[in-house]
């Protein structure tokens with residue numbers, strides 16, 4: 001313990017790793033939600049081409065491991081692009097998350113009673129106005145808990161960014177483990193940091209959810 005903590009203070013690397021994990025996760029969740037909404041719209045559209053695009057996207061992304069996707073995006077797609085590593089990683093995770101978010105959004109929108117759409121349409125709103133003004137605002141409440149889940153999964157999923165040379169929490173823990181020949185403290189430390197990060201996020205999101213539910217009288 002003292003070998004790594006007092007003499008070298010390598011544990012600071014874990015703290016630096018938090019920055020990478022948080023940056024990648026935050027940007028990825030935004031990209032994921034944007035892609036998710038777009039793909040959900042494609043999947044629910046009556047246009048055959050859009051529907052096919054949506055189906056292929058969801059199938060391919062959910063059908064292949066996220067590590068493989070991350071490596072393909074980093075080493076193949078963005079091979080000649082000189083962007084910061086973490087941005088490319090965030091794009092990869094956003095693309096991955098989008099497929100899962102699209103199903104969350106689709107299920108949420110389809111959970112809203114058809115009568116809501118009919119009411120909107122008979123008030124003279126067009127299909128788009130009905131969807132955006134009446135169905136989506138109600139669906140958000142149903143979608144929110146599943147989106148929070150997705151955010152948590154995403155944060156933990158970024159623990160694979162070491163595969164493309166990023167020093168996140170996981171990679172820092174692994175590095176300290178190899179350089180000190182100690183396993184217990186670095187790895188438990190890694191786990192505790194992820195746990196605290198996700199606990200704080202859960203508490204914050206719970207507050208948002210309660211605010212969203214305020215208008216419900218049940």
Ligand code: ARG
Nearest residue numbers: 064065066067096097100153
């Ligand atoms: N690790 C799994 C994979 O390779 C799970 C990914 C889950 N991702 C998510 N955003 N829900 O695909």
